[in-house]
Amino acid sequence: MTGLSETLSESLSGSSTPGLVAYAPASIGNMAAGFDLMGAALAPLDGRLLGDLVQVARAPESSFRVTGPFAAALADDRRPNLVLRARDFFVEAVRAAGGEAGPFAITLEKRLPVSSGLGSSASSIVATLVGLQALCGDPLRGSELLDLAGRAEGFTSGDRHLDNVAPSLLGGLQLMVPGREGAPAARRLPWPSDLLLVVVHPDCQLATADSRKALPERPGWGEAVDFAGNLASLVHALHTRDRALLARCLRDPIVEVHRAPLVPGFRAAQAAAMGLGALGCSLSGSGPSVFAVVEDEAQASAIASAMQIAFEEAGLGSQGWVCALDPEGARVLTPGSRHPWREAHP
The missing domain is CATH 3.30.70.890 (GHMP kinase, C-terminal domain)
Structure with a gap:
């Protein structure tokens, strides 16, 4: 499947409330040499989107549902879904800055297997944050989104780790570096184009x-x-x-x-x-x-x-x-979207 799934595309086009769909790619954490410090975003050469999709829309009241091939794997987890964690962190951050956000209707299409080593939780978190950020007119800085993603990721890993959320959000091969005043930060590393x-x-x-x-x-x-x-x-x-x-x-x-x-x-x-x-x-x-x-x-x-x-x-x-x-990382999709790597390298 190269673009939006039929489920989310039909839901979005049939909604009375304008919304959008965000995608965040799968990722390799640790990247062999860089335990907790290095990660890479993935783009299959065949143009498939290897990652989760999240639809967000403004709504009279909050709602959340999960679809997709791996939705059942989340059904028995009694903890709040990480999408909801990310949503709550986003709303808190926007309100702390004097803005307003929500309520939202959110649908997660779980396309990545859970507990897989492919940055499954990071993909859900990042797609949620990028979707809400775009829907609300970009109220937060990129560094703030990275911080929120790391905090949400910590609910599954036990601590804030950025080696999956950073590449999923920013694309490429990312190295975690010291930020100002303890804030999370990352830098893109060069990668040979033939590898x-x-x-x-x-x-x-x-x-x-x-x-x-x-x-x-x-x-x-x-x-x-x-x-x-x-x-x-x-x-x-x-x-x-x-x-x-x-x-x-x-x-x-x-x-x-x-x-x-x-x-x-x-x-x-x-x-x-x-x-x-x-x-x-x-x-x-x-x-x-x-x-x-x-x-x-x-x-x-x-x-x-x-x-x-x-x-x-x-x-x-x-x-x-x-x-x-994946050079781009998380982004908002439109119906018929294809992966940018294949478009740039036909």
């Missing part, structure tokens, strides 16, 4: 909170130094276009070893990707999804197939995508 990302999601769930429980309370000094040096070297390699150094740094020296046993077939999928020439392969976010960095589309297809076979042999079905970085 693609193979992403494979095995048919299982791994909640971020559970994945974090597998980590030690604190790393040793040797691990900490290795992590810092590897991340700094990766950033240097991207800025200097040092492909050989980049390949050496596309690794996770600090958490992968603890999380790998939680994902059946991961080591086999990783070995398959590296054996076919991937520059790097690791868990996407906290897993169970896995990503590999590759140098051309033909190679990407072969690696995707090999990774999926590895998961099949571990007893898991899977979905796979060959992606570029």
